[in-house]
Amino acid sequence: MTLFWISTVALVFVAILLLVMTLNSKKANNDEQLRDELNKAFYKDRLSELEEETSEGLVENQQDLIDDLKQSLLDDIPQQQEVAKTNVSLMAILLPSAILIVVLTYGMYMHFGGAEKVKNWHEVSANLPELSKKLMAGSAEPMTEDEMQDLTLALRTRLHYQKDDSTGWLLLGRIALANRDVATATDAMENAYRIEPDNADVKLGYAQALMMSQDEMDQNRARSLLTSLIQEEYVDLRVFSLLAFDAFEREDFASAIRYWSVMQRMIGPEDSRYEMLTRSIESAKARMGEPVVKGESVAVEISLSPGVQVPEGAALIVSVHPADGSPMPVAAARYPLGSFPRTVVLDDNNSMMEGRKLSSLEGLVVRVRIDSDGNVATRDGDWYGESQPAKLGETVKVDINQQY
Structure with a gap:
């Protein structure tokens, strides 16, 4: 400045x-000469x-x-004085x-x-680290539209002078994706991918941008990038989400169900997104012509009574039994202990017997046990609780209040 x-x-x-x-300067034809x-x-x-x-x-x-x-x-x-006056x-x-x-x-x-605009431009450019930190921190208070515009301006200014900053291109691409600006997102992510082609975050961002394109070649390249990410040691949940959405859009419902099922196993039933994925799977099955059984899952609200001693390293075992009291569970799942109260969801994916699914039960009882030694066959000293008889689709409450 x-x-x-x-x-x-x-x-x-x-x-x-x-x-x-x-x-x-003295002109070639001044007044005196002309006169x-x-x-x-x-x-x-x-x-x-x-x-x-x-x-x-x-x-x-x-x-x-x-x-x-x-x-x-x-x-x-003329007199000399007149010349002097001139x-x-x-x-x-x-x-x-x-x-x-x-x-x-x-x-x-x-x-x-535009002096004020130039001044504001320099102020925004100087504020880039703070704006980037606020965006990456994901604070409870979202960034305003003006702050997003300032961040975009600051990033463009920085990238004009530092064209090999892959992090800057990635950040600009993510902002463009949030604003549904496909052209900017694709260009930014492509620059980031050109600089760091082996970076998983960059690959995922580039695939997201290409997936939004209407061009079939771009979409094919996005699928190729996502497929390569599946082969990595750690796979981001968003990779399966993009593949599932793409498969559903292409009416490859079997692949969509497979990807959504993988996501369910990754997040576990206690995650709030589990039910949403269940509904997505049901929708895909319906599009395939398979009958969808309403209420084929059961949500279990688990709480601890005062005085229950929970040992370190214990696990939570939830089992669903027929309402007739049969000791053999129809469905079961094992979870990390976590905190209480908590809610888990079981469905046909947790069925244990061939030919008999959770969705086939007319009535059920849920039993919850805190396994203290990691061996499901032993129960000595374990705390447990049992629900009242219920039906599929209902929310079942279980209070752990007894000890073997």
């Missing part, structure tokens, strides 16, 4: 210098006229007329002209040049 103002001062100084040179030339021409013309008039007998005192003509020429020569008047033009140049230059820039 300082360099900019120094440059403007230098340009204004050059303009004033050119003005000074113009005012002080002298005119007087000479007039004198010669008048002499020619006098000679013609004399030859015609019109003039008797030719010499007297010539003397009068010479005297008139002498009277037309010089002073030219110098007097310089100061107001210079002031006018400065006022017009900076005045018009302030009005038309």
Whole structure:
């Protein structure tokens, strides 16, 4: 910014210098020279006229007329003081002209040049680290639209000077994805991928951008990138989500169900997204023509009674039994102990017997046990609880309050 103002001062100084040179320069045809030339021409013309008039007998005192003509020429020569006055008047033009140049230059820039916008641009660019930190932190208070615009402007400015900053391109691409700006997102993610082609986050971001494209080649490339990410040691949940959504859109419902089922196993029934994935699977099955059994899952709310001692390293075992009291569970699942109260969801994926699914039960009882030694066959000292008889689709409450 300082360099900019120094440059403007230098340009204004050059303009004033050119003005000074113009005012002080002596023209080839200035007033004095022009007057002298005119007087000479007039004198010669008048002499020619006098000679013609004399030859015609019109003039008797030719010499007297010539003397009068010479005297008139002498009277037309300016005095030295007049010349000095002329010089002073030219110098007097310089100061107001210079002031006018400065006022017009900076005045018009302030009005038309966007000085406030330039100032704001520099402030936003300087605030880039703080804005980026707020975005990446994912604080409870979301960023405002103005802050997102400021962050985009700051990122574009930085990337103009640091074109190999893959993190900056990735961040710009994510902002564009959030704003549904497909062109910007694709360009930004492509630059990030060009710089770091082996970065998993960059691959995922680039695949997300390509997936939003209407071009079949872009979508095929996105699928290729997502498929390569599945082969990594750690797979981001969003990879399966994108593959499932893409498969569903292409009416490959079997693949969509497979990907959503993998996601369910990754997050566990206690996650709030589990039910949403269940509904997505049911929707895909319905599109395939398979009957969807309503209420084929059971949600279990688990709580601990006061005084229950929970050993470290224990696990939570939840089993669903027929309402007739059969000890053999139809479905069961094992979870990390976690915190209480908590809710888990069991469905046909947790069925244990071939040919008999959870969805086939008309009535059920849920039993919950805290396994203290990691061996499901032993129960000595374990705490447990059992629900009242219930039906599929209902929320079952179990209070762990007894000990073997």
